[in-house]
Amino acid sequence: MNKEFIAHVVKNDDGSWSHPHLLSQHAEETARLAESFSSKFRSGEWGKVLGLAHDAGKGRVLWQEYLKAKSRYDEDAHLEGKIGKIPHAIHGAELVEQLFGKGIGRILAYCIAGHHAGLPDWSSAEGAGLASLQFQKNQVNDLDQIDGSIIDRLREVNPLHPPWKFASGLDLSLWIRMLFSSLIDADFLDTERYMDRMRASTRGGYCSISELLERLNQYCNELDVRSEHTQVNKIRKQIRATCRQRAIDEQGMFSLTVPTGGGKTISSLAFALEHAKFHGLDRIIYVIPYSSIIEQNADVFRSALGADQIVEHHSNVDDTDSTVKSRLAAENWDAPLIVTTSVQFFESLFAAKPSRCRKLHNIARSVVVLDEAQLVPAEFLAPILETMRLLVDHYDVSFVISTATQPAFKERTINGKLFKGLKEIKEIMGKEGDIQLLFNELTRNRILVPSDLHTASSWEEIAGELVRYDQVLCIVSDRKSCRELHRLMPEGTYHLSALMCGQHRSDIISEVKQKLKDHMPVRVISTQLVEAGVDLDFPVVYRAMAGLDSIAQAAGRCNREGKLSQLGKVVVFNPPREAPEGILRKAAETTRSILMSNAHDISNADFETFFEEMYWKVHSLDKAGVIALLDPIQNDPRECSIFFRTAANKFKLIDDEEQKTIWVRYHQSNRLIDELKVKGPDRRLLRKLQRYTVSIYKRDFNILKEKKVIEEVYPQMFALLPKRAYSKHIGLRIEDATDTTS
Missing domain, CATH: 1.10.3210 (Hypothetical protein af1432)
Incomplete structure (x- = not known):
């Protein structure tokens, strides 16, 4: 040359x-x-x-x-x-x-x-x-x-x-x-x-898998010493021990079915590190459904392994909370422990852009833990499951499907048609009987369903029931219902929804946890954002009719630590407003149908039926036609015709076409927005502002813009005007400016 x-x-x-x-x-x-x-x-x-x-x-x-x-x-x-x-x-x-x-x-x-x-x-x-x-x-x-x-x-x-x-x-x-x-x-x-x-x-300089395992072992020993000697903690320790024992199994597809509150985070980490060490693998990749719940898991990992050993790759990472080394490692996932979102992980596997694809080769020879795997969207299930199989077959990847309610991912025949799910999923916790026994031992609450599954209660009736309890959490399925019910509650009741920015939600959750810890009165009205990855522990939880998985997740916020002298109380009710159209409404209707045929009792066997209905009977498991776009045999085999870029554009787990993101005025964001207006955007500033974003529908965005409630602080970047339409109690008040529902 x-x-x-x-x-x-x-x-x-x-x-x-x-x-x-x-x-x-x-x-x-x-x-x-x-x-x-x-x-x-x-x-x-x-x-x-x-x-x-x-x-x-x-x-x-x-x-x-x-x-x-x-x-x-x-x-x-x-x-x-x-x-x-x-x-x-x-x-x-x-x-x-x-x-x-x-x-x-x-x-x-x-x-x-x-x-x-x-x-x-x-x-x-x-x-x-x-x-x-x-x-x-x-x-x-x-x-x-x-x-x-x-x-x-x-x-x-x-x-x-x-x-x-x-x-x-x-x-x-x-x-x-x-x-x-x-x-x-x-x-x-x-x-x-x-x-x-x-x-x-x-770049580099991270601990080896063996060194991380030693740190985890030390952390677990200290955890066992300082933890209360409750039945729940005893079972958590047993689950962790079982995970370690099964880690020497051959690589492949695993499931970890553990009730909510059973210590899945540490137990799955123990399995992953032991498995990686035994098989000489390079890294652990934790895939979590929402960036809003990553923080809690990442905090656990930091406590166990050291803050400098965790590489987070998601939109909510603040540059002040990360090092240059970890930011560089996020570019290509060249570190032993990566924490990321489902959107980042799966969309990257179908991406075309160099920045999104750069890290993919480092998925090979890894353990991938899918946390709350039941939240994988059904309309992309076919390409996702086939890609998972390929990663196991050809790239030395082991998957751990970690959840309290295992989705129906196994290969099955429905109405005479074969659906290619996952083959040979090995359950870490043993046989079905072992899992049922584990769930029985970890029963910490009783789920009560309405005797009449079709008659709705009014918000006034629900509010009347909630005020009878000093500590109660009520979860509904949409933002409007959350606001309507919250208005009927006594002053001091907390509100949680995605119309509050991430920093605001974190502040409220911290206050709620402290009041629970101090045994003070605390009532919370929330959307489903608290159902995964938020360790709240209420004696009483109300849940608007929803999917069985959501009800189980809500129950995981009730008597979580098993410290009550009796079982906690989970009340399912029929709300005056149906769940939003689409997957949430179908999930609620499916649950109602199962309860009607089961005399209103919920058993573990019902979850198989529920997920089969939700996943395998949908109109299309590949609604975007991604598999066909990537198949040269269907397109033009003579030219090896593959449509990489089109497939990447169509494979979007979150459809953001109808959404716009704005910055709201909350605490430090005022200063940051003003800095942006003066200096313009840079990576550090935009990262910090990520904690103060709220996503709204385009129709609401346009009305807010027309009413001059928001301003363009930089080309194509919008923020609320100071002291406009944002409440320290409920977040963005769209209806105050729009007179429309959202």
Whole structure:
């Protein structure tokens, strides 16, 4: 490879130029790293070729002149006319197709063509237009200008063979995305070492899996010593011991079925660390459904393992609460313990953007714990479950499906049709009888359902019942119901909903916990946001009719620690307003149907029926058609036609098309919003402001804007005006400005 060709240039602080990053050096080092990353899934040679070829398009005199002129590295370098962008990625993509043929070359071409802009669609059939790989390839007419030494180096690579026989288009597309991830991370890391040595030297330095396990063991020993000797704590210790014993099982798909309040967080961590150590795996990835409940789990991990050992990757991370090292590790998940959201994890597995895909190769050789797995949306269940199977089969991943109410994920036949769920799920807690016994031992409350499942109670009637208790939590299914019931309650009753920003909710929950601990009167009206990951412990809990899983989660907030002299009381009631249309209403209707056929009793067996109804009988388990978009056999097998970008755009677990996010005025946000107006946005400031956001429907946003309740503090960034429409008691008061419901 031509020793004089340059990949990157950078100026020193004093204005002088550093020695250029030579193209030959960059290609070889990127190849070395990509080979190392992709060897984790038996594809090292593929990664090596990608590294050698990804910047081949820079090996042209035209591109070298462009780099020197654009950067002003060489004042004598010039190009005729205005200096526009001169591509290079597509040249490497076209080169590998010529060298290795369409079969092998097309797979490499997707990765190389997308290593800056993202994995492309093959053609413009789905609207990709000029960004499609087909269109880009047709624009290349100067491939002969690539330096011959680059081509000679690529010809030295051994013939490539796929590491296994692909069973489906999703299998092939996931593998291509994993190769892409290996290339992206390798390219970023080697470029960073040249461009920013300080940043590069900050990476890494975490404890090993064995060292983390030692820390956990010490924490658990101390926890057992200081914990009260209650029956609940005795059972939690037994659950933890069982998790450790089962950790030496072969890798695969596991379930951990433990009642709410049974200590799943620490027990699943014990299993994951023991399992990773026994099988020589690289990391633990905790996947939690909502960013709003990650904080509690992360706090437990920090207490057990050390604050500097936890890498959180979600939108609510505050830069003041994280280190430079942890922020860098969040880019590529190169740390032994990652805590992230379901949206981040699953959307990344179907992503096309380099920033989202960069970390994927580090999912290989890991233990993935899916917390509250029953919350996976049914309309994406087919691609999610198939991808989970592929990660287990080909990438040395073990999954732990951790929940109190195991969803019906197993393969099954319904109405004569086979649904491809998960095969061979191993329950950590043993057989069905063992689990039932565990649930019986951890029974801390009694669930009461209405004798008449169709007659609704009024909010006045519910409020009249709630005021009879000094400590009571009532959970409803929508924001409007929460506000209406809260208005009828005595002064001092707490309100919790997503119309309150994250910081506001955290403050209220902390106050509530303290009052419970001090045995003071405390009443809370909340939406379902408290049902997962919020360790409240009330003697009495009311729950508006909802899905069985929601009722079980609500019951987990009642007599959680088992300290009452009698069973806690969970009251299910028929609210005056039905649950919102969609999944919440269907869940409530399904529960009502099950209760009617079961003489109003709830048993563990009912959850299988409930989830079968919720998951397997929906209209479509792949509503966006993602599997078809990623299947070249269905599209055009001759061209290996895959629509990566379109699939990524359609695979959205949270549909934010109808939502807008605004900043509200609460405590520190006033100062932060004012700082943004003066200085403009930067990463640190936007991270801090994340704690003060509220999402609302676009129709409400437009009315708030029309009524001049919000202001545009920076282009396309909006905040409430000071002292407008935000209450320290209930959060954003949309109706005060809109006269509409929300």
